[in-house]
Amino acid sequence: MFAYPTYFVLFGLVLTAVLGLLASWVDRKVTARVQYRVGPPVLQPAIDLVKLLGKETLIPAGAHKPTFLAAPLISLAGVAAVSTLLWITVLQPSRGFTGDVFVALYLLTMPSLGIILGGFASGNPVASLGASREMKLILAYELPFVIALFVPIILSGHAIRLPDIAAHQADAGAFVLHPSGFLAFLAALLCTQAKMGLVPFDVAEAETEITGGPLVDYSGSGLALYRLCKNMLFITLPLFLVVMFLGGITLSVLGIVYGALKLILVVAVLTLIRNTNPRIRIDQAMRFFWFPVTVVALAGVVLAMVGW
Amino acid sequence: MNELEPYFRLDWLSGSVAAFVAGYTVLTIVYSMGYMRGRQAQGRYYGYILLTCILSIAAVFADNLVLFVVCWGLLGLLLYLLTNLGESPGAAKTAKKTFIIIGGTDSLMILGLALAWSLGGRPSLFDLRMTTLEIPIVSPVGVMAYLCLLSGALAKAGAMPFHTWVPDTAQDAPLPVVAFIPASLDKLLGIYLLVRLNVDIFVLTKGLYVFLMLLGSFTIVAAVMMALVQHDMRRLLGYHAVSQVGYMILGIGTGTPLGIAGGLFHMFNNSLYKSCLFFSGGAVTREARTDALDELGGYAHAMPVTYTTFLIAALAISGIPPLNGFVSKWMIYQSLATVGRNSGWLWTLCLASALFGSVLTLASFMKLIHAIFLARPARKIEGKKETSLLLLAPHAILAGLCVLFGVFAFQLPLGRFIGPAVGTPIDYPGDWHTLAGALLLLAGFGAGAVLYIIGTALRARTVEPFVGGEVLEEQPAMRMSGVEFYKTVEEVPFLRWIYHAASQKFFDLYELGSRATLGISRMLSRIHTGELPTYLAWCVLGIIVLLFVLLGGSA
Structure with missing residues (x-):
């Protein structure tokens, strides 16, 4: 249908950014309604981004300038790559290069890697502290996340390419309808919450404690890029969950509406969790992910193995 | 070339490993010329490095199992000598530890060699050609032979449970030696042997594959x-x-x-x-x-x-x-x-x-x-x-x-x-196009750079x-x-006591072994008080036991 560069620019960058900004607006609107506020207009996230892009870029003294400036680009490269692959999976699964579970998993850690390197490079002890928390958070959620991803692999008969997993669900129904798939989806959803750095797992940025952590010294264009990445993740991660657990998106009018509803559902659940919980400490987060969440994911794997 | 034929063999595996060994030797020597400048015993140092290179290449090309084990053993000795050249106070102790672990597994390998010979059905020990053996592991003796030879590969590569020499050597040996031997050469050799063992020398059972995994x-x-x-x-x-x-x-x-x-x-x-x-x-x-x-x-x-x-x-x-x-x-x-x-x-x-x-x-x-x-x-x-x-x-x-x-x-x-x-064609169930993937990431990087240029990053202020x-x-x-x-x-609970046990060197095979050895020798030394009546009493007791056993046997 299209050439690769078209997919990258049109879908990986533009569509993901637009939908991401929309998702971010949904998030802010729902949050406002929960708090009995009116909430921002739909263009507000985009206006914020443009405004930030035009603000002056400040670099702290003592920072390693090239790393400080390159770090947001690493984040953006990771999220743009994985969203491109996901859109190709949805739109044209017969295409040669669509990626597999492991590729997606690794590309999805790159946004966090960029944040960590940026925080380290700013030479600010508060940023270092926040970045180290971000790293520990990755350690925490990655274990249950990979285990949860085993369930779609097992249920699809050991397929690991994203289109194969999506196609299997198109034939046999979404994996979330299986007891095993449901448990794994639950674990993966909580991990997504942490991947996004949303409350209760926003320990890395924790504005009221460490004033934004790794982002404390970012301003102007650098901050705008991180903001953009976070917005893009807000649609990329739900899309990944939809492809892996919720049956993907089929290309018909009804299918697209249905797919959009699934995406909105995931975004809404993430938003509701963030609005109804207080921030927890990093050691609590590690224990939470390594024990209860991992057990839930493992239970999913065991059920999947016996064919449930 | 025909005289070499029964002893050496060049194939893609041995050839590529040997090429890497040679490459690392060149890089290590270049690096050492800068790093080791002004240090003592330079002549010996470079001599050992070159010998290590030659013996590694000989081991990799060796087709004869005996020749292989001999080169392998000498490499352990060279590592000992090179570690000993380290300037840190712990170097001598670490060198000893390395030599005991590597040397100990080398002796296990000789045992494995003997067992493999007994299983391989070859007339002479020198007919054991690595690439053509294919001994099926059907008996406990076969498992023993495999495990003995495997221990050499694991110790050289630094896998658990024979790993404890690697962090110590990394800390105490001269740095170019660390980069040369435990970081690259020993990995190449150890894994090379593992592949040869699994593919050419033995035919593994499913249980052994599970064990390796x-x-x-x-x-x-x-x-x-x-x-x-x-x-x-x-x-x-x-x-x-x-x-x-x-x-x-x-x-x-x-x-x-x-x-x-x-x-x-x-x-x-x-x-x-x-x-x-x-x-x-x-x-x-x-x-x-x-x-x-x-x-x-x-x-x-x-x-x-x-x-x-x-x-x-x-x-x-x-x-x-x-x-x-x-x-x-x-x-x-x-x-x-x-x-x-x-x-x-x-x-x-x-x-x-x-x-x-x-x-x-x-x-x-x-x-x-x-x-x-x-x-x-x-x-x-x-x-x-x-x-x-x-x-x-x-x-x-x-x-x-x-x-x-x-x-x-x-x-x-x-x-x-x-x-x-x-040899066999490889089928990839996954999907990663290396060049396209790299370009994709590069494009994302470039898109961010464009946003930087549109924005204010070029006019950044400190x-x-x-x-x-x-x-x-x-x-x-x-x-x-x-x-x-x-x-x-x-x-984190549970990890806490594992870290504590590790800090007590509870998982170090060498430490456990030396503790056991020292404990036994302390017990024995307690018996040796130097008092004549005690020794006489032991002698008499011994004779009584001997007589009892011998006479009891004849009756």
Whole structure:
């Protein structure tokens, strides 16, 4: 249908950014309604981004300038790559290069890697502290996340390419309808919450404690890029969950509406969790992910193995 | 050539391993010319390095098992001699420990050689040709023979449970030696032997494959957990040298062509980035005159090229796409997912450990990069700079190869020598196009750069960092070295007592062995009081027992 560069620019960058900004607006609107506020207009996230892009870029003294400036680009490269692959999976699964579970998993850690390197490079002890928390958070959620991803692999008969997993669900129904798939989806959803750095797992940025952590010294264009990445993740991660657990998106009018509803559902659940919980400490987060969440994911794997 | 024929053999596997050995020898000698300048015993040092190279190549090309074991044993001796040249106070003790572990497993190998001979049905011990044996493991003796020979491969490669010499050697041996032997050469040799054992010398049973996979998974996670909490750069890297072996064993332990190719590719990749890390890290610590992480910091400003190469190698070992470490790990993951098709639950355990180990690796390298390069300097770094081209060129070349082997993985290493070495065509169930993937990431990078240009990044202004309104320059104590970043992990229940037991050297086979030996000898020495009546009483007792046994037997 299209050439690769078209997919990258049109879908990986533009569509993901637009939908991401929309998702971010949904998030802010729902949050406002929960708090009995009116909430921002739909263009507000985009206006914020443009405004930030035009603000002056400040670099702290003592920072390693090239790393400080390159770090947001690493984040953006990771999220743009994985969203491109996901859109190709949805739109044209017969295409040669669509990626597999492991590729997606690794590309999805790159946004966090960029944040960590940026925080380290700013030479600010508060940023270092926040970045180290971000790293520990990755350690925490990655274990249950990979285990949860085993369930779609097992249920699809050991397929690991994203289109194969999506196609299997198109034939046999979404994996979330299986007891095993449901448990794994639950674990993966909580991990997504942490991947996004949303409350209760926003320990890395924790504005009221460490004033934004790794982002404390970012301003102007650098901050705008991180903001953009976070917005893009807000649609990329739900899309990944939809492809892996919720049956993907089929290309018909009804299918697209249905797919959009699934995406909105995931975004809404993430938003509701963030609005109804207080921030927890990093050691609590590690224990939470390594024990209860991992057990839930493992239970999913065991059920999947016996064919449930 | 016909006279050599029964003893040596050149195939894709031995040829490519030997080529890497020769390459590392050249790089190590170049690096040593800068690093070891002004040290004592230079003549002996370079002599040992060259001998190590020659013997390694001889071992790799050897087709005769006896010849192989002889070269192998001499390599252990050379490692002992080279470690002994270290200038740190612990060098002699570490050299002894290394020699005992390597030498001990070498004697097990000789036993394994004898057992293999008894099973192989060859008239003479010298007819044991490695590439044509294919001994089926059907009896307990076969398992014994395999395990004895395997112990040599594991000890050389530094896999658990014979790993404890690697972190110690990494800390105490001269740095170029560490980059040369435990980081690259011994990995190549150990894994080379493992592949030969699995593919050519023995025909493995399913149980042994399971054993290898479990061993690999355990090695990955346990060693990287230890790396996470180290305070010394070399020791931390030493634990990674152990952990990475786990991936190779895991890949080869699957027994599939994809897994073996992934394991071999990981072996070559690991030697590239691990020696790059030791070389570039060594260049910094030589300039800083310390390996302690909390006394470094800020070297990204002083040594930008070294920082770049270290960063590339660190990202490669953590498996960040599109670098080489990602491709080989990705192959191993796929082989595990396919193995899962016809074998129970084992693959989930192995795959989870491998994937989780990779994140732990990233974490400990983030700590290193922060502590060495990006943190605020612990000591003055004015006047510190890139020393010489001799200390720079080797790791720059290796970092370049890390990128090249990642971006052109299928065209270069897999297509040129790893594929032919494995022989059978490799089928990839996954989907990663190395070049297209790299371009995709590059395009994302470029898109961000365009936004920077549209924005204000080109007119950036330097200001004081914001630390709660305080002036950071006036607060020298307000510094974060990053050494204690993962204290939280140490305090997690269950992990707490494992770390405690590890700090008591509870998992060190050498320490346990020496404790047992010392305990027995202390007991024996208590009997030897030097009093004549006691000795006489023992003699009489002994004679009574002897008489009883002998007479009892005849009656």
